[in-house]
């Protein structure tokens with residue numbers, strides 16, 4: 520949507536491009552939409568997003584109440600539909616799935632209770648919008664109750680950790696029940712029954728407000744300012760798939776998306792939808808962001824919901840990145856851009872790079888099996904061959920299978 524004087528909307532509103540915008544636009548998709556002719560935009564869009572059942576992805580309209588909440592509280596809301604072919608012997612399995620991205624709500628210098636309360640208050644409004652839209656399964660962003668303070672290496676941020684059945688879970692249990700919605704809640708967990716150990720955890724809350732189970736982040740980053748290994752260890756919960764009233768779901772937490780075997784394991788356990796709640800910044804990972812999730816959806820014949828937080832979080836004390844550059848007090852810009860990818864290689868556009876948002880998608884889960892039948896990736900995967908390689912690789916005397924050219928150093932001048 521371009522404004523009346525041809526300027527991108529936020530440039531006009533704020534007199535300058537918002538931090539994280541692309542020349543004043545919220546996303547690449549919106550930049551293209553505003554600057555290409557409708558015919559060219561349609562073609563570009565089809566190339567970028569792929570086709571679903573041989574057609575462009577359809578946008579769906581949402582109730583007035585959702586739009587009113589988005590308008591009043593300035594969050595981006597977008598909604599699309601992934602179709603599957605109609606089958607003779609199986610009913611459609613359509614579920615409405617939502618992703619929420621958000622910035623923190625007050626400065627990181629505020630009292631911790633006030634920070635958490637303010638985030639919960641703002642996220643509640645977006646959950647209300649998801650509820651008003653009839654969302655069945657909703658996933659929040661990684662460590663949603665707090666700033667992503669792990670860059671600082673300061674242990675005081677551990678105060679945000681809470682038991683899996685703690686305050687934020689109880690808060691969401693009420694909303695899950697109210698809206699008959701499954702909610703996936705990524706938190707910093709404190710395991711009080713095991714010596715107060717801290718984990719990066721997701722809690723799956725069923726549509727009756729019950730806790731179905733938890734999963735703990737499998738792969739912990741040691742890259743850039745993501746000093747998460749200072750706070751928690753690799754998870755001990757394997758690759759659970761949660762069978763909910765609306766489908767089988769799993770959660771690959773943030774940095775796990777760089778590990779194809781992590782994606783595979785959730786697929787082998789039967790997931791139809793895998794969420795990837797994340798916290799990641801532009802320079803480090805943005806070129807990977809649209810590729811990895813989409814590739815996982817294709818390779819594993821399931822839907823992926825990718826979520827990233829938004830905004831720049833400034834911390835009270837400056838820290839260094841161990842790269843010889845000056846100390847700094849922020850992590851860089853969390854670029855939002857939450858979106859869905861489908862097993863047939865289509866995907867939605869992304870939410871805003873700088874505003875809070877709610878991405879909604881209807882998806883017929885039958886598409887997962889239809890794509891398995893079409894591409895037969897499971898049938899052609901040769902898992903036994905790879906199981907063998909991996910078990911050899913794990914042995915201390917493993918020798919890489921390399922066949923060297925015997926003439927490699929024998930070329931005459």
Ligand SMILES: NC(=O)NCCC(=O)O
Pocket residue numbers: 661740745772773774775797798799800803804
């Ligand atoms: N939160 C987290 O694991 N971030 C790591 C950076 C990335 O994977 O992009």
